[in-house]
Amino acid sequence: MYSRERLGDLLLKSGVISADQLQSALDVQNRTGGKLGEVLVQQLLVTEEQLARALAEQKGLEFVNLTSIILDRAVVTRLPERIARKKRVIPIDLRDGSIVVAMADPLDVEAIDDVQLRTGMPVIPVVAPATQIDYAIDKYIASPDVFQEVRDSLEAQGAEETPEVTSPEDDVPVVRLVNQLIREAVADGASDLHIEPGEKALRVRYRVDGVLHDVTSLPVAIKAGVISRVKIMAEMNIAERRRPQDGRILLSMNGRPVDLRVATLPTPFGESVVIRVLNHELSFRTLEDLGMSEEHLVQFERMVAKPWGAILVAGPTGSGKSTSLYAALQRLNTEERKIITVEDPIEYQMGGVTQIAVNPGIGLTFSAGLRTILRSDPDIVMIGEMRDPETAEIGIRAALTGHLVLSSIHTNDAPSALTRLVDMGIAPYITSSALAGVVAQRLARKLCQHCKQPLAMPRETLLTAGYTEEEVDRVQVFGPVGCPECFGGGYRGRVGLFEVMSIDEEIVRLYLQDAASDQIRAAAIAHGMRPLRRDALDKVAAGVTSLEEIERVVV
Secondary structure (H helix, E strand, C coil), X not given: CCCCCCHXXXXXXXXXXXXXXXXXXXXXXXXXXXXXXXXXXXXXXXXXXXXXXXXXXXXXXXXXXXXXXXXXXXXXXXXXXXXXXXXXXXXXXXXXXEEEEEECCCCCHHHHHHHHHHHCCCEEEEECCHHHHHHHHHHHHHHHHHHHHHHHHHHHHCCCCCCXXXXXXXXXXXXXXXXXXXXXXXXXXXXXXXXXXCCCEEEEEEEECCEEEEEEEEEHHHHHHHHHHHHHHCCCCCCCCCCCEEEEEEEEECCEEEEEEEEEEEECCEEEEEEEEECCCCCCCXXXXXXXXXXXXXXXXXXXXXXXXXXXEECCCCCCHHHHHHHHHHHHCCCCCCEEEEECCCCCCCCCCEEEECEHHHCECHHHHHHHHHCCCCCEEEECCCCCHHHHHHHHHHHHCCCEEEEEECCCCHHHHHHHHHHCCCCHHHHHHHEEEEEEEEEEEEECCCCCEEECCCHHHHHHHCCCHHHHCCCCEEECCCCHXXXXXXXXXXXXXXXXXXXXXXXXXXXXXXXXXXXXXXXXXXXXXXXXXXXXXXXXXXXXXXXXHHHHHCC
16 A cells, blocks of 8 residues: 655654654755655665665565565566666566566656566556666576677687786776676575586585685686686786686775785686685674674683683684684774784774784785784784684793683694694693683584474484484474575575683693594593584584584584
8 A cells, every 4th residue: 555654754653753853854855955755875874775674665566675585587587677777777577568677766657667668568667776776687587698799709709719818908807707606696695606617617616605606607718718707807917827826806885895815726727717705894793793602602701701811713714713813803902902813814894892803925924913913902803713823822822921812723622723733843841831711613503493394314314413302292393485585595694603622621631642633532422522423413403503514514
């Protein structure tokens, strides 16, 4: 039903804005002109989604979230990209002989008439946020257009392989293609973009929520052009193909900075490229947001409450160690503390923290940076990774001299971090005095809460997984299904799986006796450490993730 209430009154009634905020926005509108909704968004009083929902309610129209549905490219491409961008509209469905069109401004009669004229179909307008419409145009219209443009260019050239791109003007289709691949990766929330040459095709994959997904397969003839374009953007040597290279790309997309780290590897079929997407503007997540249980939080709080000591976060690459370190720093970041970090690279920028990026090219390594940091009167030091003996020794000794040191280390579980330090040449008597605790972790995909379904699991399977006889009788396991909210995958987002090992007298005694990590692990469990797998099983029982998923990420 059409609402006669004004947009500002609807937002006020729903509690999105206050009366003072509405009056302030009206005053700005009277001075500068324009629409009230635009003023509210510019003043950061409402989000685009809140505005679109209120507008839909006011006009009696349907609201759609374009990021949670999969669109039919055959429907979307009925409208040319130029018109879709100019009018900020996109066709999303066919319904009873009409075409459903998502619009940022459903009162734009001229846009509705234009779409109707070009498609030859009556228009059913629905409301969507403007940035979501831009995203959908990039993903569903621009992408097929640029892929076809590249293929047409190859056919016109009649060449077996495109020449290398030496400047943006030399091969516009390839430039547009690379830009489109990066734009889609960022829009889809990918952490990595993989461009992998094969014998017959160039494979493109995105890593989303820790899992790689095929995106497209490109003609092998375009291999040299695509790889050279990426290397130019990353300021690499395009003539060097036999050695691995590293580079960096800084871009601005939709008004926000995007930091890309690029690595190339030589293969028999050409150079493989991996582009890591770093989102500096990502809002910091708390340890609770990451999925740390109340029991683990209490243990962790005891560690960080100490005025000095070392706290290590352990796990393989991609297990979320950096995110946990930042969550811990956020907890510790108060005005009376001086916090300095040395990282490679700086993944998130945090206000109130002095952050240093490692640069081996000028001699600024982890160890060199750490020495400088310790002369700068810090209270808390964060080392991105203890990757070499020198860095580890300086960090551990810093913990003995009155500093709280946070760092990451590559081991499979918490007890193994102690033996790893021994392998790096750090004497156990030094480590045992300095170490406050170790947090081991993994990341598991979360089940989509919109479509997950209960599974009838055999008792033997649950017992083998680690549940007790008593738990098997009452545990309910869920599995993935797939729906528009999770793009058909059954999972959306990730959750942390943790084990927290505090260093007590028994662990110190075993460590000084050069005990194996299995003995240390048994002692830690006997003294209350909840193992990583136990935490994972609890999250399965809570319906957060699936048994299949924890078998994938936890040994």
